[in-house]
Amino acid sequence: MSPAQVAYADLPPAYHRWKWRVLIAYFAFYSFNYLGRFNFSLVQPAVIEDMAVTQAETGWVNSGMFWGFALGGLAWGRIAERAGFRRVILLGALGTALLNVLASYAGTVAGLFALWAAAGFMSSAAWSPGLGLITQWWPRQERGRAIGAASAAAGTALLMVWMVAPWVASAWGWRAALRWPPLALALAGVLFYPAVRDRPSEAGFPEYAEPSEVSRAAEEASEAGGRGLGAYLLLLGNWRFQIACHVRGLDTLARYGMVSWVPVYYAQMGGFDLKGMALVTFAYPVGLMLGPLAGGFLSDRIFKGNRSPVIVAASLASASAIAGVALSPAHSAPLAAFFLITGGFAINLAPVPALAVDLAGRRLAGTAAGLLSFHGYAYAAAQAWIFGWLSLAPNGWLWVFLLMAATRLVSAAAIRRVRA
Numbered sequence: 001m002s003p004a005q006v007a008y009a010d011l012p013p014a015y016h017r018w019k020w021r022v023l024i025a026y027f028a029f030y031s032f033n034y035l036g037r038f039n040f041s042l043v044q045p046a047v048i049e050d051m052a053v054t055q056a057e058t059g060w061v062n063s064g065m066f067w068g069f070a071l072g073g074l075a076w077g078r079i080a081e082r083a084g085f086r087r088v089i090l091l092g093a094l095g096t097a098l099l100n101v102l103a104s105y106a107g108t109v110a111g112l113f114a115l116w117a118a119a120g121f122m123s124s125a126a127w128s129p130g131l132g133l134i135t136q137w138w139p140r141q142e143r144g145r146a147i148g149a150a151s152a153a154a155g156t157a158l159l160m161v162w163m164v165a166p167w168v169a170s171a172w173g174w175r176a177a178l179r180w181p182p183l184a185l186a187l188a189g190v191l192f193y194p195a196v197r198d199r200p201s202e203a204g205f206p207e208y209a210e211p212s213e214v215s216r217a218a219e220e221a222s223e224a225g226g227r228g229l230g231a232y233l234l235l236l237g238n239w240r241f242q243i244a245c246h247v248r249g250l251d252t253l254a255r256y257g258m259v260s261w262v263p264v265y266y267a268q269m270g271g272f273d274l275k276g277m278a279l280v281t282f283a284y285p286v287g288l289m290l291g292p293l294a295g296g297f298l299s300d301r302i303f304k305g306n307r308s309p310v311i312v313a314a315s316l317a318s319a320s321a322i323a324g325v326a327l328s329p330a331h332s333a334p335l336a337a338f339f340l341i342t343g344g345f346a347i348n349l350a351p352v353p354a355l356a357v358d359l360a361g362r363r364l365a366g367t368a369a370g371l372l373s374f375h376g377y378a379y380a381a382a383q384a385w386i387f388g389w390l391s392l393a394p395n396g397w398l399w400v401f402l403l404m405a406a407t408r409l410v411s412a413a414a415i416r417r418v419r420a
Contacts, residue, residue: 004201005209008139015205019137022196023146026130027153029089029192034157036096036182037065037123039165040103040116041260043174045267045274050174055264057109059388062260064113066381068120070374077128077370078231085133085198085366092125093189097182104178120377126189128373132366135357136199140212140305147354148296155289155348158259162285166278210361212305219361231367240418241359241368245375247311248352250411252376254318254404255347257383258284262325262340265397269330283337287344295349307355311415318346319408326401350411355418 040047044058080088096119103115130150138146161181169177197203210216222234235241262284267277295314299307321343328335353372360368387400 004206006206008141008208008211011205011208015200018197018200018203018205019146022137023134023149025192025195026134027149027156029093029188030126030130030150030153031156031160032185032188033093033096033123033126034154034161035164036100036119036185037069038158038161038259039100039177039181040065040112042162042165042263042278043169043177043274044260044264045277046169046174051109053109055391056385056388059260059384061109061112061116062388063381063384064117065120065123066256066377066384068117068122069124070120070377070381072121072124073128073370073373073377075370076125077132077366077368077373080125080129080132081364081366085129085136086193086196088125088129089133090189090193092122092129093192094186095119095122095125097186100178100182104175124370124373124377128366128369131353131357131369133196133198135362135365136207139208139210140215140358142300143357144296144300144305144307144351144354145293146296147357148292148294148351151292151296151348151353152289155285155287155292155344158285158288159282162278162282166274170274212358214305215358215361217361218359219363222361222363231364232371235360235364235368235371238359241356241371243414243418244352244356244359245372247350247411247415248356248372249375249379250407250414251315251347251350251352253379253383253407254322255288256380257387257400257404258322258325258340258343258347260384261387261391261400264391265400266330266336269397270333270336271331280333280336281340283341284344287341287346288348289344291345291348292351294345295351296354298349299351299354305358306419307351307358308415308418311350311352311355312412314346314349315408315412315415317349318343319405319412321346322401322405322408326398326405330397347408352415 041062047058076088099115099119099122103112106112106115134146134150164181165177200207210219262281263277266272266280272280295310299310303309321339324339356368356372357365390396390400
């Protein structure tokens with residue numbers, strides 16, 4: 001234990017009020033984040049009609065955002081550990097809003113791709129630094145629930161954009177859905193900045209002493225070899241962390257494969273208009289919001305910090321739900337709602353971000369979250385192109401969702417090797 005650290009149980013009540021303040025402030029801020037990230041996915045049917053393009057071309061635009069987010073995750077987590085978490089998060093919110101406004105004026109697919117990729121890069125500045133910020137205040141014994149709450153904020157954000165973007169697009173056109181809602185994200189970033197502090201010491205408190213042997217050993221290792229680019233090499237040299245990264249990639253492929261293609265699928269095959277599609281598929285983000293809260297609780301309380309059993313169960317359950325989407329009639333709103341809420345819940349039940357941060361420790365939490373995001377969004381970028389192309393083949397939509405389901409089985413098999 002460092003002389004500046006105090007046993008977690010001995011920290012004063014004011015510390016615990018602050019840790020909740022940081023978590024709640026981040027939850028509130030991140031709930032606006034997807035107004036500038038997944039608004040395009042939800043108005044794709046309108047873009048396809050207005051610009052006379054195919055879903056393969058809009059899939060390329062989506063892949064640009066995912067690649068931008070992947071590269072941003074690789075950079076911003078490490079930058080935030082040096083420059084300050086809340087400062088980088090504010091920069092990301094303002095930059096994302098600006099690039100959304102610029103993208104709303106694009107006249108070609110190439111222009112949309114470039115601006116959407118840049119927006120993805122800036123949007124990633126809100127995620128890995130956010131997990132790094134939370135880890136400074138929450139030790140491993142409670143981290144599953146804390147990071148689960150952050151992931152639930154992503155579900156809340158998806159709910160918000162699912163309600164707002166199609167409604168704005170149906171009233172004022174798809175360009176308005178890129179132009180106006182992201183301004184709320186910029187405002188949320190401005191309000192978030194003064195509400196939090198990067199570390200307990202900045203609020204006048206000592207740091208907690210990590211009680212978990214796994215995270216404590218990681219923090220000791222990072223002191224010796226976690227400087228500069230060595231931080232990336234240190235983490236990637238841990239085979240358990242490597243597996244967690246690829247499992248996160250497969251998780252994200254399924255999560256955002258559903259976000260990207262479920263609206264198009266139900267609009268085309270189910271015959272729903274833009275508002276009807278949004279109402280039918282609204283169940284998916286509801287599931288995404290609820291899953292992380294349950295996953296964090298189960299891994300903290302029931303499995304005592306062992307995240308792998310929860311991830312295995314989540315992978316198997318989500319595979320079944322996605323297969324249900326593939327095999328059920330697209331025009332059946334009740335079946336669609338059932339499989340989408342079940343699939344969203346099960347996909348986001350998996351506490352992979354908490355596992356990765358456990359393996360890295362608090363000093364490299366931002367870098368770890370960034371590497372995890374890089375893998376996740378590299379996989380997501382691949383799905384945006386592959387599934388866009390596959391959907392045009394005979395029985396294409398069936399194969400799209402069955403392939404997504406198969407990736408969940410691969411995740412379950414891979415993560416079983418990791419015990420942390």
